[in-house]
Amino acid sequence: MKALFAPLALTFSLFLVPYPEFQPQASSTERLTNSSSLNMSQSLETPGEGLETLQIYNVAISVANLDESIEWYEDKLGFQLENRRNVSTGIEIALIEKNGFFIDLIYIAGSENVEGNPQDPPDHLKVQGLRNLVFWVDDLQATDAELKSNGVQLIWESRYIPEVGTSVTNFRDNNGNLIAIWER
Structure with a gap:
């Protein structure tokens, strides 16, 4: 399963750098820090270098239909579309956001769900x-x-x-x- 996610994450990360408009207007830290509903005991600013500065930015989800997925996350959970783009490799990406958290909805023709019938928790x-x-x-x-x-x-x-x-x-x-x- 890891082998399936690694190429997708790598593929997306290669496209994030050349498209600065994918970057949010304010950083995730700034949006979270300015959120009135945030109640954390420590600052989100992490001093240091390298892995000391590691913070989550987003999650990438490969989807069967980009339009339907954008609509679902907007209608059901209140996410907002930040950016949508076709990239030269036939991949279409939509970046959605809510309260400083980002999800990349990614569509590529021919993708499939290899898990089969998903099971309920646990x-x-x-x-x-x-x-x-x-x-x-x-x-x-x-x-x-x-x-x-x-x-x-x-x-x-x-x-x-x-x-x-x-x-x-x-x-x-x-x-x-x-x-x-x-x-x-």
């Missing part, structure tokens, strides 16, 4: 590799209600996990990718 962990996209919110029950009003079918709805002392909701995007939302 059986989804029986296939190695990246297993789900994880977010967190302050009020999971309010989030569940909003997701349901947006037409999202929930797999787990505010399921309390005693080992971690909080609750999680799970559902799938329009491509079958598992998304988890945990309550802070």
Whole structure:
């Protein structure tokens, strides 16, 4: 499974550099720092060099239909399209953003889902590799209600996990990718 993701990540990273308009107007750190809903005990500014400065920027998802995926993430989760572009290799990329977090939706003709029939949690962990996209919110029950009003079918709805002392909701995007939302 890792072998499938590495070329895609490498392919996208090669196209990010020549297209500066893919870069957000403000850095992820600036957007997160300016967010009034952010409540973190330490600064997002990381002093140092090399890996000491490592921070997450985005996640890349290969999709079957770019238009449908953009619409799903906008309508269901409130992401906004930042940029969309065809690149010379036949790959089309859409960069979407919400609260300083970016997702690259990537389409290439002939892509396929090799996982087969995705399993619900916890059986989804029986296939190695990246297993789900994880977010967190302050009020999971309010989030569940909003997701349901947006037409999202929930797999787990505010399921309390005693080992971690909080609750999680799970559902799938329009491509079958598992998304988890945990309550802070």
